[in-house]
Amino acid sequence: MLKIKNIYFSYGEEQVLRDFSLELKAGNIHGILGANGAGKTTLFQIIYGLLTASKGKVIFPDKNFDASQIGYLETEPWFYPYMKGSEYIDLLSHGNLSFDVQLWNKIFKLPLNKLIDTYSTGMKKKLALLGIISQDKPVMLLDEPFNGLDLETVENLNLILKELKKENKIIVLTSHILEVLKINCDKISFLNKGTVRKTFSKPDFQDINRYIKSDITQHSESVIQSIFSQ
Template identity: 40%
Template sequence: MISIKSLQKYYGSHHVLKDINLTFNPGEIHGVVGENGAGKTTLFRSISGIENFNGTVEYTKGNIKNVMGFLPTDPDFLSKVTGKEYLQLLCNARNIKVNNFAEKNIFDLPLQQYAERYSTGMKKKLAFTGILLQDNDIFILDEPFNGVDIYSNTVITEILAKLKQLNKIIVLSSHIFSTLYETCDYLHYLKKGSIVKSVDKTQFESIEKEMQASGIKVKIDNLNLK
């Protein structure tokens, strides 16, 4: 279990995350939604230990960094590193031996090419493959469906279902509500740095409607489209 208590994050005087309290259990998929700038990426980076913060993130089984795979929105890769070499580096970091990366290449990526030359979607799929090969117990996925083709979205959805079956802890963000309905058990609405609503699957529609009503119609009307 991951227990987040009173998590606060400041950038200078800017209060980015405000008193976040959440609990994530094994075998659950949690979605975090909110407008751009609400603090989703900062929250994920804080949980993953990339950002400093006030408050606590506790994992009941020990050091969270040793069992966590973090998928950023826009993965970066070292220059002149092939897809295969990148996967090898991630496996080496966890002392995991893979004899045949071609068998693990579920997205059919060109592993002999330099990863920095991949398209946006290919980079995301390579990074996702890497954290899957690490045998992580926790997956923090920032927009895993964004920029990825329809077929790969289906593959990712099936992978998430398998990870849930394996009792992993999964937290993801998405702007696409259909993927949230399909994959998540719980949904948390992050607005201006605060969790304003948390619901189970039966109430996802309430958050979708609340987000749609939060000034979207006014903004569209202000365009004065003719």
């Protein structure tokens, strides 16, 4: 289990995370739902070690665990210029001798012999996903993994996540699209104003829409009504 306890983080005077706590279990897919700017990416960067919390701590499964055992998919993946897709996968899969890139690419259908600079946005996202999968890390942080994917790849990724879950990995997905999380997750935590407002288990997923509406849309609803009543 990976535990996040009482995390605080700010960018200058802007408090992004406040008293954020969460427990992430192996063999589970945990979703984090929040609007753009809610702190989802900041949380992942703290877990991965790119940022340091001002308060609180991340407790890994054991004392020998470190960031090298985490696979982190960024919302907008970055690639070295003048690199081919095959070179990128070779770099990320280094040390995982069991990874069969040709077999996996029957699913992703990428032109791995071409420069990544020639890829479309969706192809780059698929390449980044393939790279994370190739690492076979026990913890997978997937920041908006479905953004930019075509319908076929979305369905394939749903299937892949189910199989990765069976391998007892800790998988965390972020999204601002609720339905994506409902399909894949065992639990969904609603992040608002830098903290977990509520965590829902699968039997309670039908209550999420109502909770969000009561928690964050009341003010917006009144403003919208006033605009259209003028």
